[in-house]
Each structure stands twice: as structure tokens, then as C-alpha cells.
Amino acid sequence: MAEMNFGGVMETVVTNKEFSVEKAREVLKNETIAVIGYGIQGPGQACNLRDNGFNVIVGQREGKTYEKAKADGWEPGKTLFSIEEAIQKGTFICMLLSDAGQIAVWPKIKQYLTPGKTLYYSHGFAINWQDRTGVVPPNDIDVVMVAPKGSGTSLRTLFREGRGINCSYAVHQDASGHAEEKALAIGIGIGAGYLFKTTFQREATSDLTGERGSLMGAMEGLFEAQYEVLREHGHSPSEAFNETVEEMTQSLMPLFGEKGMDWMYANCSTTAQRGALDWAPRFREAIKPVMEWLYLSVKTGNEAQISIDRNSQPDYREKLNAELEEMRNKEIWRAGVTVRKLRPENN
Numbered sequence: 001m002a003e004m005n006f007g008g009v010m011e012t013v014v015t016n017k018e019f020s021v022e023k024a025r026e027v028l029k030n031e032t033i034a035v036i037g038y039g040i041q042g043p044g045q046a047c048n049l050r051d052n053g054f055n056v057i058v059g060q061r062e063g064k065t066y067e068k069a070k071a072d073g074w075e076p077g078k079t080l081f082s083i084e085e086a087i088q089k090g091t092f093i094c095m096l097l098s099d100a101g102q103i104a105v106w107p108k109i110k111q112y113l114t115p116g117k118t119l120y121y122s123h124g125f126a127i128n129w130q131d132r133t134g135v136v137p138p139n140d141i142d143v144v145m146v147a148p149k150g151s152g153t154s155l156r157t158l159f160r161e162g163r164g165i166n167c168s169y170a171v172h173q174d175a176s177g178h179a180e181e182k183a184l185a186i187g188i189g190i191g192a193g194y195l196f197k198t199t200f201q202r203e204a205t206s207d208l209t210g211e212r213g214s215l216m217g218a219m220e221g222l223f224e225a226q227y228e229v230l231r232e233h234g235h236s237p238s239e240a241f242n243e244t245v246e247e248m249t250q251s252l253m254p255l256f257g258e259k260g261m262d263w264m265y266a267n268c269s270t271t272a273q274r275g276a277l278d279w280a281p282r283f284r285e286a287i288k289p290v291m292e293w294l295y296l297s298v299k300t301g302n303e304a305q306i307s308i309d310r311n312s313q314p315d316y317r318e319k320l321n322a323e324l325e326e327m328r329n330k331e332i333w334r335a336g337v338t339v340r341k342l343r344p345e346n347n
């Protein structure tokens with residue numbers, strides 16, 4: 001554990017300097033880690049754990065993602081099982097089904113969560129809104145969470161590059177007296193960058209806010225709004241797309257990812273700096289009421305209920321894919337296909 005100053009606020013964080021992979025393996029040496037669900041987080045976490053020398057099996061229903069698990073070297077009947085079989089065999093159950101899927105399977109699988117086992121999540125959803133999900137674990141098991149603050153796809157990519165995705169961790173139930181140590185061990189095992197402490201409630205509400213806000217929803221809304229205004233005033237798709245998206249991803253975002261927003265600003269013209277400094281507060285004033293509305297919709301459980309209702313429908317995947325196709329077919333993103341093709345590295 002290291003005490004770090006985050007903008008004037010001291011926080012306790014854990015990195016693999018304080019908690020080595022070797023220590024993590026020692027903590028979990030008697031565990032059979034069962035990764036349940038092989039969608040996006042499942043592959044990243046299962047393969048990173050396997051590469052880090054942990055004892056891992058996978059549970060996944062038949063279908064495309066089961067086939068993907070086989071292609072990744074998980075062997076049916078040896079390291080790849082049905083969901084129920086994997087939970088019976090596992091002692092450290094990583095519940096990485098979709099959040100709606102976790103609700104659907106809970107009545108069938110809770111019987112296998114016997115004393116001494118650990119139930120692990122990568123999102124606080126099921127537990128935080130258990131009045132809506134019905135997920136109430138038996139009180140004689142540990143319930144922990146390590147929530148990667150990024151895609152499972154990136155968790156795997158960055159792990160293979162010797163890097164990592166920052167993760168939060170939390171303990172909901174500590175029946176063994178060692179729940180926090182187990183949470184830290186699995187966090188290091190899945191390839192966390194640094195681990196910061198949270199609670200299931202705080203992770204669930206901040207995560208739903210982030211993905212509906214700056215990380216995904218608000219980003220798409222911002223890009224569409226600016227692109228449309230530029231196009232409605234006669235700017236070409238190339239000009240509108242480069243001015244709205246391509247320059248952000250290829251030039252400016254790497255700069256502010258590297259050394260902060262002021263660094264990015266300082267690497268732009270004084271004309272740009274003046275204007276951006278003048279307009280940032282105006283956008284903040286316009287957006288903050290929407291952000292407050294979003295947070296309230298998350299905190300009251302409204303957003304969780306929408307997700308449960310919609311993603312529990314049999315055709316949820318088809319409906320999501322149809323909406324993603326509608327996004328893909330917007331002019332902004334069709335223009336982006338051509339712009340990306342024209343990148344020097346693609347020619």
C-alpha cells in the first residue's frame with residue numbers, strides 16, 4: 001500500500017511494487033479460479049491470469065464466445081466448462097457474465113457458492129442494486145470486486161505490452177478475514193495498473209455515470225453536434241471529421257494523455273489557447289446540468305433498471321447491434337472510415 005497525493009487528497013493505492021505477482025500467486029495458490037463469461041472482460045482476465053501462472057478454468061454457455069474460448073486454448077472438459085460446471089469446480093468465482101446475464105443465472109448458480117468460496121465481480125451493479133437484481137450472496141462466502149477502468153480488450157493488449165489498466169477494488173463481504181488480500185491478489189493477477197479502493201456502491205454509480213458521460217455517451221453527443229454544425233455551414237466531411245475527431249485521436253488526445261490538458265493546450269497555437277480557455281467554461285455550464293441529471297438517474301437506480309429491462313430481453317444483442325449499425329452508418333462515422341484508410345500507416 002502506498003499513500004499518494006491526488007490533487008491534494010491523500011489516497012492509499014496498491015501497485016505490483018507493493019503486491020508482487022509472486023505474492024498474488026501465493027495468496028491464491030489453493031484456489032481454482034473460475035472465470036464465468038467469455039465476452040469482453042472474460043478473455044482478458046482469464047488469459048492474463050493464465051499467463052501469470054494462476055490455476056484458471058472458464059465457464060461459458062455454448063455459442064460464439066464458447067468457440068472463442070476454445071480458439072484461445074481453453075479445452076472443453078479440462079479448462080472449459082458450462083457455467084454451472086465451472087462454478088461447481090471453482091473456488092474463486094469470477095462473475096464476468098453480462099450484468100443482465102448475472103441476474104438470469106443467479107437462481108441456478110447460488111447453490112454452488114458454498115462456505116469458503118469467493119465470489120468476485122468486475123462491476124458493482126449486481127450487488128449495489130440487489131433489490132432490483134435479486135443477487136444476495138450467502139453470508140458465509142467472501143464477496144470482492146476488482147473493476148478494470150477500461151475495456152477487457154485493452155486489459156489484454158496492455159498486459160501483453162507490459163502495461164496495465166487501472167482498477168478499483170472493494171470488499172462487500174469478508175467471511176474469511178482475508179477478502180481484501182484476495183481482492184488485491186486477483187487484481188494483480190488480471191494485470192491491473194494500480195489498484196485504488198472503492199465500494200460496490202461508489203463503483204457502480206461512478207461507472208454508469210462515466211460510460212453514459214465523458215467516456216462514451218457524451219463523447220458521441222459532442223462529436224455529432226460539432227460535426228453537424230460544421231456540415232450545416234458548408235464544411236466538407238473531410239474538414240468536419242478532421243476538425244472534430246481525427247485530430248483529437250491522432251494528435252491532441254495522446255498529448256493530454258501523456259502530460260495533461262495544459263500540456264496539450266501549450267502545444268497548440270496561442271489563438272487556439274485563447275479561444276479554448278474562453279469557451280471551456282461555457283460548455284461546462286451547458287453540460288453540468290445534464291451531468292447532474294445523469295448522476296441522479298444513475299443514483300436512483302433508474303439507469304440500472306433500464307439496463308436490466310432492455311438487456312434481459314431475448315433479442316437484446318440484436319437490438320444493440322442494430323443501434324450500433326445505425327451509429328456506424330451516420331455520415332460522420334462513414335467519413336471516418338475513409339479518413340482512417342488515408343492514414344499514412346494504412347497506405
Ligand SMILES: NC(=O)c1ccc[n+]([C@@H]2O[C@H](COP(=O)([O-])OP(=O)(O)OC[C@H]3O[C@@H](n4cnc5c(N)ncnc54)[C@H](O)[C@@H]3O)[C@@H](O)[C@H]2O)c1
Pocket residue numbers: 037038039040041042061065095096097098099100101102104105122123125147148149150151152153
Ligand atoms: N466490457 C468491458 O470491458 C468491461 C469493463 C469493466 C467491467 N465490466 C464488467 O464485467 C462484467 C462482464 O462484462 P462483459 O462486457 O465482458 O460482458 P458481455 O456483455 O460481453 O457478456 C459476457 C458473457 O455473458 C454471457 N451471457 C449473457 N447473458 C447470459 C445469460 N442470460 N445466460 C448465460 N450467459 C449469458 C454471454 O454469452 C457473454 O459471452 C460485467 O459486470 C461488466 O459490467 C466490463
Ligand SMILES: CC(C)(O)[C@@H](O)C(=O)O
Pocket residue numbers: 148149150151152207211215
Ligand atoms: C469499459 C467501460 C465503459 O469502462 C466499462 O464500464 C463497461 O461497462 O464496459
Ligand SMILES: [Mg+2]
Pocket residue numbers: 123207208211
Ligand atoms: Mg461499465
Ligand SMILES: [Mg+2]
Pocket residue numbers: 148149150207210211
Ligand atoms: Mg467502466
